[in-house]
Each structure stands twice: as structure tokens, then as C-alpha cells.
Amino acid sequence: MEVKGAVALVTGGAQGxxxxxxxxxxxxxxxxVVADRNEDALANxxxxxxxxxxxxxSPEQVQEVxxxxxASHGRVDILVNNAGVIFSEPFVNVMxxxxxxxxxxxxxASLAVNLDSVFIVTAAVVEYMVKLRTKxxxxxxxxxxxxxxxGQTAYSAAKAGVNAMTITWAKELGRWGIRxxxxxxxxxxxxxxxxxxxxxxxxxxQGNTPLRRLGQADEVAQAVIALIENDFINGAVLDVNGxxxx
Numbered sequence: 452m453e454v455k456g457a458v459a460l461v462t463g464g465a466q467g468x469x470x471x472x473x474x475x476x477x478x479x480x481x482x483x484v485v486a487d488r489n490e491d492a493l494a495n496x497x498x499x500x501x502x503x504x505x506x507x508x509s510p511e512q513v514q515e516v517x518x519x520x521x522a523s524h525g526r527v528d529i530l531v532n533n534a535g536v537i538f539s540e541p542f543v544n545v546m547x548x549x550x551x552x553x554x555x556x557x558x559x560a561s562l563a564v565n566l567d568s569v570f571i572v573t574a575a576v577v578e579y580m581v582k583l584r585t586k587x588x589x590x591x592x593x594x595x596x597x598x599x600x601x602g603q604t605a606y607s608a609a610k611a612g613v614n615a616m617t618i619t620w621a622k623e624l625g626r627w628g629i630r631x632x633x634x635x636x637x638x639x640x641x642x643x644x645x646x647x648x649x650x651x652x653x654x655x656x657q658g659n660t661p662l663r664r665l666g667q668a669d670e671v672a673q674a675v676i677a678l679i680e681n682d683f684i685n686g687a688v689l690d691v692n693g694x695x696x697x
Contacts, residue, residue, distance in 0.1 A: 452588050452679055455480030458524045460517075462507050462572055463534030464500075465492035467641040468592065471668035472531055472675050473500055479676060481529065484520055507534045507568035510575075517575040526585050529679055530576045532613075533592045535565040537647040538606045558605040565609035569616060577620075577629065586628035588679045591617050592671075593635040595692045610635075614688050621686030630685040632678040637692025640665035661694035 454476060464473040465487035477483045477499050486505040487493050493502040505516045520527060538561040542553045569591055580587045596603050597610035613633060620631035638644055638656045644665070645653070657663055674691045678684055 452528065452586070452682060454529075454676060454679055456482070457528035457679075458482045458484070458520070458526055459529035459531065460484050460486060460520060460527050460572075460576065461531045461533055462486045462505070462568070464531070465489050465496060465502070467643050468636070468639060468668045468671055469531075469533040470496075472533060472592075472672045475669065475672035475676060476529070476531075482524060484524075486516060487534070507572055508563050510571050513571050513575045517572075517579065521579055526583060527576050527579060528585060528587050530573060530587065530589045531592070531675060532569045532572055532589070534568055534572075535592065535609075536561070537643055538565070539602050539647060540605065541602050542604045553604055561605035562609050562612075565606060566612045569613055573616075573620070577624065580629050581624075581627055584627070587630070589617075589620065589624075589629065589631040590675050590678050591631070591633040592675075593617070593633040593688060595635055595637045595690065595695060595697055597635060597688075598697050600697050617688060618686045625685055630682070632684055632686065633688045634671060634674045634678065635688050635690050635692070636666060636671045637690075637695045638665050639668055639671060641668055656695070659695060660692070664693065666691060666693060 459476045459481045461473045463469040464485035473483050473485050484501045486503050488506045496502050503516050506512050540553055591613050593613045594610040596607045597614050599607050617631050617633040671691050674689050
């Protein structure tokens with residue numbers, strides 16, 4: 452697919468990794484709509500990016516936003532499901548006798564924002580793609596944690612689910628010319644990563660990464676572009692992790 456002139460929706464695109472992806476798409480000539488629930492971050496988006504407030508866990512709000520994009524642009528060619536929140540909590544925490552086991556409510560909340568949201572947004576967009584016979588490209592942002600990362604039961608489960616849906620959709624939607632792929636970043640030097648992990652943990656990760664550094668947001672954005680542009684890549688989960696294996 453040619454990125455230039457395509458209409459792209461990027462969720463969670465007002466900052467961090469999502470913003471890097473949105474800017475890269477715009478730089479390649481796409482019409483980019485950034486959807487985010489952070490209104491302050493949306494207000495500070497660089498020129499050339501359209502903005503819309505959206506909670507990716509609300510089916511009603513997502514459907515309303517997608518309908519608005521269709522009314523303005525007539526189609527969505529590219530969907531990048533980037534919205535999500537890194538979450539860490541040990542399954543068993545002996546240092547907290549009052550709540551030794553992973554909290555179920557927090558488990559469900561992590562799945563809602565990291566897994567359910569991908570289903571909700573994709574369903575809303577694909578309905579129009581199929582009805583209008585749009586040959587589209589879906590790119591889901593997964594994680595190296597999908598392989599199972601200590602201390603991230605909920606987040607790992609969510610990202611593993613994202614990978615499974617990616618491959619399932621590739622099989623189901625390919626007949627309509629809709630491709631579904633994922634990018635699975637390792638640890639990227641974004642604010643969210645630095646806020647979620649201690650400096651000690653980050654140094655340990657860098658030491659175990661063959662390239663001995665964190666990734667850069669634009670390196671992930673470059674991988675997203677590659678999956679969009681190659682029309683014979685479908686059902687792939689592309690690792691962008693510097694060689695790290697959890």
C-alpha cells in the first residue's frame with residue numbers, strides 16, 4: 452500500500468511511541484487522525500495532524516469517532532492500534548500479606564485498555580473497510596512481553612492476545628484485501644517506559660539486550676511503515692527489540 456494520500460487512524464497517538472508513528476505517517480504523505488484521551492497532549496500536537504478525543508475502551512465513543520472520520524474523509528485505509536498502558540504487578544507478592552495475590556480488578560483493567568481496545572477499534576474500522584471494499588492495513592502494537600515477562604501477568608496476557616487476534620484477522624480479512632500485522636517492540640526509551648520501570652531494571656534490560664541500548668520510537672515507526680507498504684506481509688508479528696529475548 453502506498454502511504455502517500457492514505458487516511459490513517461492512530462490510537463494513543465498524542466505522545467510517545469504513538470506520536471512518533473503519527474509523525475512518520477504524516478511525513479510519508481498520509482492524512483493522519485490522532486485519537487487519544489489525553490486532551491492536553493492532543494492540544495500540543497504538531498501541525499499537520501488531525502486530532503480527536505477518544506476513549507478506546509468505549510465502543511460507543513469509538514463508533515462515533517470512526518463515523519466522524521468516514522464523514523470527513525470517506526474511508527480509513529490504515530489503522531494503527533497503539534493505545535495501551537504498560538502495567539506491572541507480580542502474581543504473588545509476599546511483601547504485601549494483606550494482598551499477596553495479583554489484584555483481579557487491576558488485571559481486568561489492564562486487559563481492557565491493552566486488549567479489548569484493539570478489538571473495539573478494529574471492529575469499528577473494519578466494518579467500513581468491508582462495506583466499502585477498502586483494501587486496508589491494520590498494524591497492532593504488541594510487545595516483547597507477549598512472550599511472558601516476569602511481573603507482568605496482565606500486560607503479557609493482553610499482548611499475547613493482541614498477537615493472536617492479529618494472526619486470526621490476517622486469515623479472516625485477507626480475502627477482502629485487508630492485511631493485519633503487528634509490531635512487537637522491546638523496551639523503547641519513551642516517557643511511559645521510564646515511568647513504568649526503575650532505573651535499575653532499565654540498566655538490567657540494556658545489559659541483556661545484544662545492542663546494549665533501549666530502542667528509539669522512530670525505529671518502531673519505521674517498522675510500522677514497512678508493514679504497511681509491503682502488500683504481501685500478512686499475519687506477521689515483527690520483533691523490534693534489539694535482539695532481546697525475555
